Amino acid sequence: MTKFQTIDVPHLGGSKIGCRTATDYDPRLPTLVMINSFTTSSELYRRQFADANLTGKVNLLALEPYGHGATRTASEQFTYWDSAIANIQVLDRLGIKSAFVLGTSQGGWIAMRMALLAPSKIDGVIPLGTSMDCESAASRDLGCWDAPAFCDPWIADLATEVDSAWAPSDQYCNDLIDPAFGINIDQETRAFWTSRLKENYKGDDGRSRLRMCTINLRDRDGLRGRLDGVVSPVLWLHGTEDVVYSVSHAQREAKLFPRAKSVSFKAIEGGYHFLSATNPEEVNQEALTFIQKCWSGEARQAAE
Numbered sequence: 001m002t003k004f005q006t007i008d009v010p011h012l013g014g015s016k017i018g019c020r021t022a023t024d025y026d027p028r029l030p031t032l033v034m035i036n037s038f039t040t041s042s043e044l045y046r047r048q049f050a051d052a053n054l055t056g057k058v059n060l061l062a063l064e065p066y067g068h069g070a071t072r073t074a075s076e077q078f079t080y081w082d083s084a085i086a087n088i089q090v091l092d093r094l095g096i097k098s099a100f101v102l103g104t105s106q107g108g109w110i111a112m113r114m115a116l117l118a119p120s121k122i123d124g125v126i127p128l129g130t131s132m133d134c135e136s137a138a139s140r141d142l143g144c145w146d147a148p149a150f151c152d153p154w155i156a157d158l159a160t161e162v163d164s165a166w167a168p169s170d171q172y173c174n175d176l177i178d179p180a181f182g183i184n185i186d187q188e189t190r191a192f193w194t195s196r197l198k199e200n201y202k203g204d205d206g207r208s209r210l211r212m213c214t215i216n217l218r219d220r221d222g223l224r225g226r227l228d229g230v231v232s233p234v235l236w237l238h239g240t241e242d243v244v245y246s247v248s249h250a251q252r253e254a255k256l257f258p259r260a261k262s263v264s265f266k267a268i269e270g271g272y273h274f275l276s277a278t279n280p281e282e283v284n285q286e287a288l289t290f291i292q293k294c295w296s297g298e299a300r301q302a303a304e
Helices: 042-049 080-094 106-117 136-141 147-157 171-180 187-200 205-221 224-229 247-253 280-294 297-303
Strands: 003-008 017-023 033-037 059-063 097-105 123-127 236-238 262-266
Touching: 003 033, 003 080, 003 224, 033 106, 033 236, 042 059, 042 280, 059 080, 080 106, 080 147, 097 106, 097 280, 106 123, 106 224, 106 247, 123 262, 123 280, 147 205, 171 187, 205 262, 236 280
Parallel strands: 033 059, 033 097, 097 123, 123 236, 236 262
Antiparallel strands: 003 017, 017 059
């Protein structure tokens, strides 16, 4: 059983941030913030919240980025930097002085932005299936996906207003689900996320949020020039079957943190792009080991 609520923060003139927790906050335990991937919600981390070993040793807090889940703002415009700022404001609102941050795919971009914006609040970063580059030709040369080819048609198609009955098509849902979870995904999981996509992005408000999310996916700024500002430990996990960002690309990216207290990289055999969902046992154990190793006296005192 998890608890879901929205937290009011001042960013972008006032926002409600979707927030899921497993138990009441315990300041004696480390906190792990989890940030979901493109067009998913905090439900991406169902398998993390269901892990009694993890929830018994860590405060779990899943935050939904702008354009996703129940997070809402009056502003039509938002970026990954905005989500990072809003997440930091949520931590302040909840009285959480510091936290580890795990991000899947786009969640990794937001997690790293949090580490750049508030280094004293971030105890460690766990990026999964992500990239610190923009969607560059150099990344495609290393076997990564072609983001403009995927995003351009949808951005154009989503530019026209729709009525309240509109929802993303089955084809749209499958085009997202297949590379994220693998084409051999079980039908129950496919049906779950198809339903969630259609429900969350229905109507013209849904269309508008989906279009902005897709624009952000294609047009985001890269972080490579800023990564010397990341000082917290980094654990980079990447699935060997990830068809969006290749292992060879990820291995190079994980070497770009010259001032981080520590950096480790691990390829998860058989893992797909949404690694936290396709390989939860490995991710949960690796994350817990990392957190316990980094949860030093200094980090513990900062949290308390």
